Amino acid sequence: MIRVFCHTLTNDFNAKRCVFIGVTPDGRQLVTLNHDIQQSWNVGDFVSPLAHVLQSGQQKVINSEHLIYWQEDKAFSSLLGHVGDGDKVLITPLKDDVSEASDHVMALAVYVVDVVSWNNTQWQDNWNLHFPRFIELYTHHWQKLNELEKATTLKGRLRESLNLVEQTQAISNKSDLIKQNLVGDSACMKKLREQVAVASQSDMTVLIQSDTGVGKEVVAASIHEQSSRSRQSLVAINCAAIPENLLESELFGYSKGAFSGATTDKTGLIALADGGTLFLDEIGDMPLMLQAKLLRVLETRKYRPLGSDKEEESDFRLLAATHVALQEKIEQKLFRQDLFYRLYQFPVHVPCLKDRDDDIHILAKHFIAKFNQDNNANVVGIHFEVLDALSQHDFPGNVRELRNLIEFGCSHANDGEPLMYNHLSHYLNAQNESVVAESSEELGVEEEQELVSISDLRSAVKDYESKIIAMRLKQFKGNRSLAAESLGIPKRTLADKCTKMEIVL
Ligand SMILES: Nc1ncnc2c1ncn2[C@@H]1O[C@H](COP(=O)(O)OP(=O)(O)OP(=O)(O)O)[C@@H](O)[C@H]1O
Known part of the structure; x- marks a missing residue:
């Protein structure tokens, strides 16, 4: 399109040189659009005559002797090449004919007309008669092409975002299917x-x-x-x-x-x-x-x-x-x-399972359902005490250990009943015993020293009781139900003793 424009100006209107200048999409720069020339100007840089034409929307004719005023703009001078005495430099704004702002300049055409053509009346007649029409037609075509290009780019972008939406949807659908086997809500x-x-x-x-x-x-x-x-x-x-x-x-x-x-x-x-x-x-x-x-x-x-x-x-x-x-x-x-x-x-x-203990409940339910299905059983849910105990367990064997534990518990549970703490106590107590054994060893040394210094049996027994309760609560991470059950006393009694002995955990 630009080549055709320059060709028509050179051949039909005897232009010596023709450069096409466009405005960048962000509206900040003027850039040459001819393939062989690379120059750019800031649209607000009024050292250049281009900025003036862009702002006024009026064609500018610069006589060769006035070019001296624009010499500060080196890029503009180099754009023109040789301008002879009497030659004219014309800067014509190309205005967008559909924009609501009728003065909206889409581009600038810069060309040099030699003195001979300029002084020729036939050239003047031809120029006055045909040039405005040529500019109008050209601008119209160029604008249509730009619109087409914009529409194609927009279509491409729409396709891309549609692909992205489809891809995201496909991944989300797949994730839902995967959830059936890879259970967990964390x-x-x-x-x-x-x-x-x-x-x-x-x-x-x-x-x-x-x-x-x-x-x-x-x-x-x-x-x-x-x-x-x-x-x-x-x-x-x-x-x-x-x-x-x-x-x-x-x-x-x-x-x-x-x-x-x-x-x-x-x-x-x-x-x-x-x-x-x-x-x-x-x-x-x-x-x-x-x-x-x-x-x-x-x-x-x-x-x-x-x-x-x-x-x-x-x-x-x-x-x-x-x-x-x-x-x-x-x-x-x-x-x-x-x-x-x-x-x-x-x-x-x-x-690891310990880094996502939110998943324990859902995994436990999943394994109970699997147990029921595989064994034609009917274990209904899981008691909250079991969940408490599970959430305090470290699971070094991860999900496999949880699965084994649940299957062990389910095999001890009755049909129609939930999985209770006592169904798993054998497994969990074996774990807890090792914790207690460790604590007891530590206590043994201290106890020996304390025994020697006892002078009030009643208060020593109370101290001892308080230590046992505190240790048991620590062992069950503050869970009073489990601590009470492990000591064989009702939860309420344990709570009373905690209040009286001022045991807090
Ligand atoms: N997210 C999960 N959802 C459901 N079941 C699971 C999940 N993770 C593990 N399991 C179950 O836990 C058990 C152990 O899983 P798996 O064999 O895949 O572990 P692994 O990491 O490959 O073990 P290893 O390191 O011993 O090879 C299997 O019975 C498996 O079905």
């Missing part, structure tokens, strides 16, 4: 489900890092189930559970005769995962020699079964998990750094 579990949903949309290698029993396997299964590979298998292996020499043949498979005992061909897990997902649990325990082989497979997708001279291909997606800190293993030269970075494409951390 903020970190919601975030984890979102990460799982995002991971399931790509083929990136996911490295799941966490303590034992937190649900790494559940995370891996959820990623696979929500991915486009879900119709094919999820093939899982625990690298720590299999002896080193067997792990290689399990993964790569072997040909008949590869070693003594290989009486038939065996398909390896890498082959079985073709089209699906391979989950390597406890990858931190994989021997170094196998790590090198795995790295090669990840890079080429090719592998060779033991004893075979033929390379095979497998299109699998890798998920890996570890409960050990791989960085430490790298420092100890027990894990390859290059493999770590290959696995670390999409890292996922699953938080």
Whole structure:
């Protein structure tokens, strides 16, 4: 469009030079639009004649002798090139014809007319007659093109935001589905489900890092189930559970005769995962020699079964998990750094249960429902004392320990009844006994010293009672029901004694 404008001005109106200047979208700058010239001016810089025309909206004709006044504006001078004696520099504003402000200037055309043309009456007639019409037509077309461009850009942006909305919706839908297996309402579990949903949309290698029993396997299964590979298998292996020499043949498979005992061909897990997902649990325990082989497979997708001279291909997606800190293993030269970075494409951390104890209740309910379903039982809910006790438990074995605990309790509960404290007391007391044993040992030393100095038996007994109650309350983190139950006294009696003895916790 600009080329056509300059071409018409040069050919039909004998312009010696023609430059097109536009206003930037933020309205702050004037910039040259010709491809071969790069200059810009601040719209408020009145050292330049361009700012004057932009503000007045009136065409300006500058005689060659008056150019001296604008010499301070070096950019403007260099724009014009050589201007001969008597030549005229014209700056014509191009006004937008649909804008409500009829003086809105869209652009400026700067051109030089030589003295001969300017003094020629035929040129003058032609210029007076056709130039205004040309400018009007040109501005109109240019404006339409700009509108079209704006509409196309807007359409593109709308599409982009629509895609974003669709993507967010898809992730939220997936997260809801994932919640059926990856239970928990804590903020970190919601975030984890979102990460799982995002991971399931790509083929990136996911490295799941966490303590034992937190649900790494559940995370891996959820990623696979929500991915486009879900119709094919999820093939899982625990690298720590299999002896080193067997792990290689399990993964790569072997040909008949590869070693003594290989009486038939065996398909390896890498082959079985073709089209699906391979989950390597406890990858931190994989021997170094196998790590090198795995790295090669990840890079080429090719592998060779033991004893075979033929390379095979497998299109699998890798998920890996570890409960050990791989960085430490790298420092100890027990894990390859290059493999770590290959696995670390999409890292996922699953938080420990003690860092999200809001989830204990919902997980407990989930495991009771599962127990009922699997055992055709009818344990109805969970008593608040059990929840209190659970929230004070540390769960070093994480969700797996909670699941075992609930299943243990459910198996002692009666149909139609909720899960009560006494159904779990055997399990929990075994834990508490170790706490009490620790405290008792400490008390033994102090007690010995105190016994020697007793002079008032009644007050010593009271002190002793008060210590026992305080210790028991501490053990149950201030829960008076549990402390009273453990001491075999009613809760009200314990409360009275606390008031009388001024025991506060
Ligand atoms: N968020 C959860 N929702 C429901 N069940 C869960 C959740 N997290 C873990 N579980 C259950 O807890 C048990 C242990 O989970 P999982 O085997 O996935 O843990 P892990 O981290 O892989 O353990 P390990 O480190 O021993 O391999 C399983 O029975 C699993 O179903």
